[in-house]
Amino acid sequence: MAKLLHHLIRDSAAERPDGIALFDSHGTHSYRWLQERVRRVAGGLRAAGLEPGERIAIQLPKGVDNIVFLFAAASAGCVFVPLNPLLKPLQVGHVLRDSGAAMLVTNPQRAQLLKDELTACPALRLLVLSDNSEAAAIAAASPGLEVRLAEELATDALQDDSAGPNDLAGIFYTSGSTGLPKGVMLSHANLVIGAESVNAYLGNGPDDRLLALLPFSFDYGFSQLSSAFAVGAAVMPMEYLLPQTVVRAIGQYEITGLAGVPSMWNRLSRVEWPQAARAQLRYLCNSGGTLAANTTRRLRELLPGTDIYLMYGLTEAFRSTYLDPALVDAHPDSIGRPIPNAELHVVRPDGSECAPGEPGELVHLGPLVAQGYWNTAPGSNRTFAPWQGRAAVWSGDRVVQDREGLFYFLGRNDGMIKTSGYRVSPGEIEAVALLHPEVRSALATSVPDPEIGEAIILFVEAGSELDALTRLLHRSLPSYMHPRRIECVAAFPLTPNGKPDRAALLAGLGNAA
Numbered sequence: 001m002a003k004l005l006h007h008l009i010r011d012s013a014a015e016r017p018d019g020i021a022l023f024d025s026h027g028t029h030s031y032r033w034l035q036e037r038v039r040r041v042a043g044g045l046r047a048a049g050l051e052p053g054e055r056i057a058i059q060l061p062k063g064v065d066n067i068v069f070l071f072a073a074a075s076a077g078c079v080f081v082p083l084n085p086l087l088k089p090l091q092v093g094h095v096l097r098d099s100g101a102a103m104l105v106t107n108p109q110r111a112q113l114l115k116d117e118l119t120a121c122p123a124l125r126l127l128v129l130s131d132n133s134e135a136a137a138i139a140a141a142s143p144g145l146e147v148r149l150a151e152e153l154a155t156d157a158l159q160d161d162s163a164g165p166n167d168l169a170g171i172f173y174t175s176g177s178t179g180l181p182k183g184v185m186l187s188h189a190n191l192v193i194g195a196e197s198v199n200a201y202l203g204n205g206p207d208d209r210l211l212a213l214l215p216f217s218f219d220y221g222f223s224q225l226s227s228a229f230a231v232g233a234a235v236m237p238m239e240y241l242l243p244q245t246v247v248r249a250i251g252q253y254e255i256t257g258l259a260g261v262p263s264m265w266n267r268l269s270r271v272e273w274p275q276a277a278r279a280q281l282r283y284l285c286n287s288g289g290t291l292a293a294n295t296t297r298r299l300r301e302l303l304p305g306t307d308i309y310l311m312y313g314l315t316e317a318f319r320s321t322y323l324d325p326a327l328v329d330a331h332p333d334s335i336g337r338p339i340p341n342a343e344l345h346v347v348r349p350d351g352s353e354c355a356p357g358e359p360g361e362l363v364h365l366g367p368l369v370a371q372g373y374w375n376t377a378p379g380s381n382r383t384f385a386p387w388q389g390r391a392a393v394w395s396g397d398r399v400v401q402d403r404e405g406l407f408y409f410l411g412r413n414d415g416m417i418k419t420s421g422y423r424v425s426p427g428e429i430e431a432v433a434l435l436h437p438e439v440r441s442a443l444a445t446s447v448p449d450p451e452i453g454e455a456i457i458l459f460v461e462a463g464s465e466l467d468a469l470t471r472l473l474h475r476s477l478p479s480y481m482h483p484r485r486i487e488c489v490a491a492f493p494l495t496p497n498g499k500p501d502r503a504a505l506l507a508g509l510g511n512a513a
Contacts, residue, residue, distance in 0.1 A: 004161055004188045005169045005226065006042075006075040008195065009035050012232035016206060020234040022064055023209075023253070029064060031232065041072035048125075050102055052077030052162040055171065057101040059083035059092065059110055062237045065129055066216060067225060069105050070170075074188065077162025078102075080170045081183070082217035085110075086478040090432070091181065093117035095173050096124060098375055099183055103127055165189040171374050172219050174315045175416070175425035183374030184315045186219070193341055193367045194318040195226035200340040201322055202283060202309065204257065206232035211255040213240040213264065218421075219315045220287050224259055233257075243267040251276030261288035261421025262295070263452040269298040278303055285309035287319070288421030289453040290409060293332045300329070310336060312409060314423075316383055317364035317393040320344060321407055334406045335399075342368050346401050347387065347394075356403045359410055364393040417446040419454045420480045429458060429483065432476045436469045438462045441492060443500050444483070447509075458483035459505050461491060485509075 003011075009031065012019070017032035029037075050056065056073040058080055060066040073080035081099050083092055092114055096104060103125040106114070111128055118124060163169070169191055171183040204210070210228050212235050214221030228235045236253055240246065243264075249255065251274050258281060260268070265286055284299070284306055291310055299308060308328050312335035313319035321344070323336030338344045345353055346360040354360035369391055372384045383394055398410040417424040426444035433442035441461040446454035460469065466486050473482060493504040 003192050004074070004163055004165060005191050006038060006071050008192065008226060008229040009038060009071060012206075012229055016232050019206060019232050020209075021229070022067065023234055023236050024063070024238070028234075034068070037068050038071045038075055041068055042075035045072060045076040045078060045103075046162075048103075050076060050078055053079060053168070054102040055079045055081050055099045057081040057083055057092075057096055057099065057104045059085060059087070059104065059106045060129065061085060061107065062212070062216065062239055064237070067235075067237065070216060070222075070225075074163070074169045075161075077167070079168045082170065082172065082215075082222070084215045084217040084478065086215075086480065088476055088478060089114050089117045090476045091478065093120060094180055095183070096121050098180075099171055099173075105129065163188060165192070168371065170222075172217065172222075172315050175423050175428060180428060180431075181425075182376070184219075185371040185374050186318070187371055190318060190368060190370060191222075191226055192230070194223060195230040197340045197342070197368065198223055198227045198319060199231055202227070202257065202285065204228065204231050204233050208233040208256045208282070209254055210235050210257045210259075211246070211249060211253070212237045212259075213246065214259060214261070214421075218288075219318060220259065220261075220313065220421075223319070240264065243271045247271060247273050247277045250281055251279075254280050256280060256282040258284045260284065260286060262286060262291050263289075263420045265291055265299065266295050266451050269295050269302065273302050278305070281306045283307040283309060283325075285311055285322075287311040287313055289418045290333075290335075292450060296328060296332050310334070311339075312336070312407070314393070314395055314397075316370050317342070317395070318368040318370070320362070320364060320395075323406075327406075331406055333408060335409050336407065337405050342366055344407070345387070346399055346407075351387065354401075356401055359398055359400045362395040362397045362399045362407070363387050364395065365390050369393050417444070417454050417456060419446065419449075419456060420452045422480050424456065424481055429456065429473070429477065429481055432473060433458060433460055433469065435476070436462070436472055438465070439469065441500070443492065443502065443505065445502050445506065447506065449484075455484040456481065457506070457509065458486045459492065459500075460486065460488055462488050 013031040013035035018030050020028045021031045021034040022029040056078050058069050070080045105127045108128055108130045165188045168185055169188045170186050173181040173183050175181055204227055210224055210233055212224040216222050307325040310323040312321045319339050320342055321336040322339050323334050343366040345363045347363045348354055348360050385394055386392055396412055399407050401407050429444040430442040433439050439460045439462045443459045445457050449455040492500040494501055
């Protein structure tokens with residue numbers, strides 16, 4: 001039977017209590033310290049009245065507190081809901097209401113930004129990680145909210161487990177094809193087996209030191225924590241700012257493993273890597289979009305002693321494939337073979353399995369398949385629908401598998417945009433644009449971009465004044481959802497069935513350019 005998520009820390013603490021679990025420029029924390037801190041915070045959450053199964057939303061800067069609260073929520077039998085720090089109040093409010101969060105853990109700065117959304121959630125309890133009078137100001141500005149300080153949470157360590165392997169551990173919100181973000185429900189077993197699967201091919205061990213640059217609200221980013229803790233490796237959480245800062249940190253802190261998305265690797269491949277960084281890095285891995293062949297080639301030249309893992313996955317099925325580094329030169333456009341514990345099939349529209357070389361939709365089965373979408377009735381959506389009588393995830397991705405068993409990504413079946421490692425719903429951008437009183441219709445689409453994968457283009461039926469619309473979009477949407485370009489048209493061209501013609505709009509964009 002699979003372990004519980006927090007058992008990864010417990011077992012590593014038992015095997016190497018003084019081994020480094022977390023480190024940064026300020027110092028180190030051992031596995032013994034991390035286990036005790038997680039247990040005490042979990043006990044505090046329960047003592048504060050939170051019950052097993054209740055959702056705890058967490059929006060904190062990347063760092064030790066963020067990590068402790070994620071694992072403490074799971075240890076208390078609650079369900080963590082990680083929020084990307086880039087999210088604006090509009091998106092945070094949606095997640096808080098949709099998840100029915102019982103508590104939000106944040107810092108004073110974010111609490112102030114969220115005060116209007118918080119007053120719309122009167123049952124929400126607010127935990128502010130602060131020890132000063134800022135919390136009182138938040139309480140005064142948000143009547144009806146219970147504001148607690150971090151130090152008030154201290155209590156005796158939680159002694160028992162309040163969850164089982166198949167119980168929910170976390171809800172990761174990801175853009176859905178219909179617009180608003182959907183919460184993907186992942187169990188303790190999903191996350192633990194996922195960590196074991198990743199370690200099986202990356203070969204992580206207690207001597208590894210991983211640099212965590214990706215948001216923990218991204219299942220790929222959270223995997224850096226779970227896979228490291230499963231084997232007693234050390235993790236350095238760090239905000240991604242400049243590529244030069246990253247390569248310096250790799251050498252200075254003796255980093256052996258680094259995960260990223262295409263836009264990150266595009267930038268890192270163009271800077272000078274000091275010898276210390278090139279000598280330390282054992283592997284790098286890419287997911288969140290296809291890595292351009294020329295970027296892969298530059299990385300191979302820069303880092304000849306580093307293994308490059310090209311991967312593919314989606315939140316609903318955790319991780320799907322990886323390409324053996326030995327095959328990168330011969331098959332740079334392949335997404336590889338299934339990772340351990342993942343079962344993949346290429347399927348025709350009628351549900352039958354494709355032959356080798358025949359394009360179809362990628363369908364996932366096995367223990368990495370998530371439990372469904374939060375607040376969505378089972379069987380009510382196409383993504384989580386059975387295949388041949390078994391629970392499955394229909395990815396919406398078109399792929400082909402060759403006779404050697406290697407998969408190749410061909411494209412999406414829907415209009416989702418993949419940019420900077422994020423999956424973005426055009427409908428979410430369009431909904432915000434339509435809040436502007438002069439916008440009659442909106443259509444978001446994308447064009448290929450060598451740096452970020454796809455650049456967002458927004459077409460609107462509106463007047464020619466775009467400044468107010470741009471300000472609205474920047475105020476309401478995280479930076480990775482901002483359109484590269486906004487185009488006004490008098491009226492959208494239509495397809496024969498009466499829908500806006502994306503191809504015609506994009507063709508007009510080319511002519512205008």
